[in-house]
Amino acid sequence: MKRIVILISGRGSNMEALIAARDAGRLPVDIAAVISNRPDARGLKTAADAGIATRALDHKAFAGREVFDAALAECIDSFAPDLVVLAGFMRILSEGFVRHYEGRLINIHPSLLPSFPGLHTHRRALEEGVRIHGCTVHFVTPALDHGPVIVQAAVPVLDGDSEATLAARVLAQEHIVYPQALRWFAEGRLSLADGRVRVAGSAGDSTVLIAPEDA
Ligand code: GRF
Numbered sequence: 001m002k003r004i005v006i007l008i009s010g011r012g013s014n015m016e017a018l019i020a021a022r023d024a025g026r027l028p029v030d031i032a033a034v035i036s037n038r039p040d041a042r043g044l045k046t047a048a049d050a051g052i053a054t055r056a057l058d059h060k061a062f063a064g065r066e067v068f069d070a071a072l073a074e075c076i077d078s079f080a081p082d083l084v085v086l087a088g089f090m091r092i093l094s095e096g097f098v099r100h101y102e103g104r105l106i107n108i109h110p111s112l113l114p115s116f117p118g119l120h121t122h123r124r125a126l127e128e129g130v131r132i133h134g135c136t137v138h139f140v141t142p143a144l145d146h147g148p149v150i151v152q153a154a155v156p157v158l159d160g161d162s163e164a165t166l167a168a169r170v171l172a173q174e175h176i177v178y179p180q181a182l183r184w185f186a187e188g189r190l191s192l193a194d195g196r197v198r199v200a201g202s203a204g205d206s207t208v209l210i211a212p213e214d215a
Pocket of ligand 1: 108
């Protein structure tokens with residue numbers, strides 16, 4: 001069975017969705033560890049309660065990004081994962097770190113990339129007046145919130161939406177597509193060639209999910 005390590009910084013609801021999928025038999029992976037750069041991350045307790053090994057590596061205790069990333073990589077590698085899963089990990093990663101995990105590092109971002117990389121995606125989507133918003137699961141490259149797309153889910157932006165209502169609509173989709181992307185990985189169906197992701201087989205699932213009315 002493939003081993004994954006999940007990196008978080010806070011609430012950890014995407015991590016929880018992955019644990020729930022595993023527990024329901026929908027995600028055949030071994031969650032070897034959950035690591036946070038914030039010792040007070042709520043998700044660390046959730047993971048520990050689920051019997052998963054946890055580690056906290058406070059980035060503030062390190063002299064700089066490269067030193068922290070090296071320590072983080074050492075911690076991750078001690079669990080020998082097949083895949084490193086960023087789930088609300090709020091740190092920009094150094095190029096060396098990303099290269100070390102090339103093809104083995106994935107992220108979920110709360111926008112339809114390449115629109116709205118970075119922070120405050122829902123607020124910016126509302127400010128721009130876009131009618132469709134969503135989330136993206138992608139392999140990580142050294143550029144921020146960039147890389148070969150594995151799956152995207154789109155939701156409507158409704159009249160009267162606030163940042164909170166839009167965020168909640170997108171988050172519900174994140175909790176669907178992240179376990180799905182991980183499942184493809186676990187089943188050995190994901191491959192990467194020429195900067196494009198291919199999902200082998202046709203189990204009826206799709207790399208694009210259009211959420212119905214106010215999902
Ligand atoms: C999610 O919206 C994720 O896409 C983004 O940060 C948020 C983390 O939420 N990168 P959670 O910690 O998974 O609840």
